[in-house]
Amino acid sequence: EAGVTQFPSHSVIEKGQTVTLRCDPISGHDNLYWYRRVMGKEIKFLLHFVKESKQDESGMPNNRFLAERTGGTYSTLKVQPAELEDSGVYFCASSPSGKETQYFGPGTRLLVL
Amino acid sequence: GQSLEQPSEVTAVEGAIVQINCTYQTSGFYGLSWYQQHDGGAPTFLSYNALDGLEETGRFSSFLSRSDSYGYLLLQELQMKDSASYFCAVRDRSSGTYKYIFGTGTRLKVLA
Numbered sequence: 001e002a003g004v005t006q007f008p009s010h011s012v013i014e015k016g017q018t019v020t021l022r023c024d025p026i027s028g029h030d031n032l033y034w035y036r037r038v039m040g041k042e043i044k045f046l047l048h049f050v051k052e053s054k055q056d057e058s059g060m061p062n063n064r065f066l067a068e069r070t071g072g073t074y075s076t077l078k079v080q081p082a083e084l085e086d087s088g089v090y091f092c093a094s095s096p097s098g099k100e101t102q103y104f105g106p107g108t109r110l111l112v113l
Numbered sequence: 114g115q116s117l118e119q120p121s122e123v124t125a126v127e128g129a130i131v132q133i134n135c136t137y138q139t140s141g142f143y144g145l146s147w148y149q150q151h152d153g154g155a156p157t158f159l160s161y162n163a164l165d166g167l168e169e170t171g172r173f174s175s176f177l178s179r180s181d182s183y184g185y186l187l188l189q190e191l192q193m194k195d196s197a198s199y200f201c202a203v204r205d206r207s208s209g210t211y212k213y214i215f216g217t218g219t220r221l222k223v224l225a
Binding site: 004033035040041042043044045048055056058059091093100101102103104105106107 | 117144146148154155156157158161200202204208210211212213214215216217218
């Protein structure tokens with residue numbers, strides 16, 4: 001069974017540019033989460049999809065962040081325009097309905113210069 | 114609001130036993146999970162406690178006391194490969210939906 005995959009693994013962009021991160025969850029997992037970790041700090045919740053619907057997006061920092069989940073499959077997280085404080089590792093995780101285990105992807109390391 | 118506290122770093126020797134504590138504060142506690150993350154890797158699930166008591170999975174055990182808002186992860190027979198960061202995470206429903214709140218992580222160093 002393929003795990004959660006994320007693309008790209010690394011991204012270096014300049015302030016003001018746009019970046020789109022992609023997450024492919026494990027097939028059949030209805031729940032998809034986005035998290036961000038800034039070095040030395042907690043893994044911070046950004047939002048939660050159930051299938052294609054946003055269940056909770058209370059962790060999204062501001063309206064520069066836009067997440068979508070097309071047809072309840074893969075998800076994208078767009079940052080436009082990027083700011084320096086957006087740098088960090090963005091993790092995606094998925095889980096099947098009714099289960100506690102979250103399966104994390106390897107993360108996308110974003111550096112905004 | 115919600116908060117979790119865990120030690121930033123713990124050091125132990127191979128073969129020893131180490132306990133990583135986690136205290137939490139939330140009005141909508143539903144359960145406590147533990148995740149392991151090696152440098153540069155993805156967090157991986159270790160355990161989940163919804164009820165008070167001890168859950169054992171091989172060398173790892175996790176404990177929860179809901180009345181004390183406290184839990185811990187116990188690692189026995191430490192091996193070098195256990196050197197990693199360990200995160201506790203609360204499943205919280207105080208916002209009306211379920212979401213996971215992670216601690217800042219405890220970096221475990223296992224010495225030979």
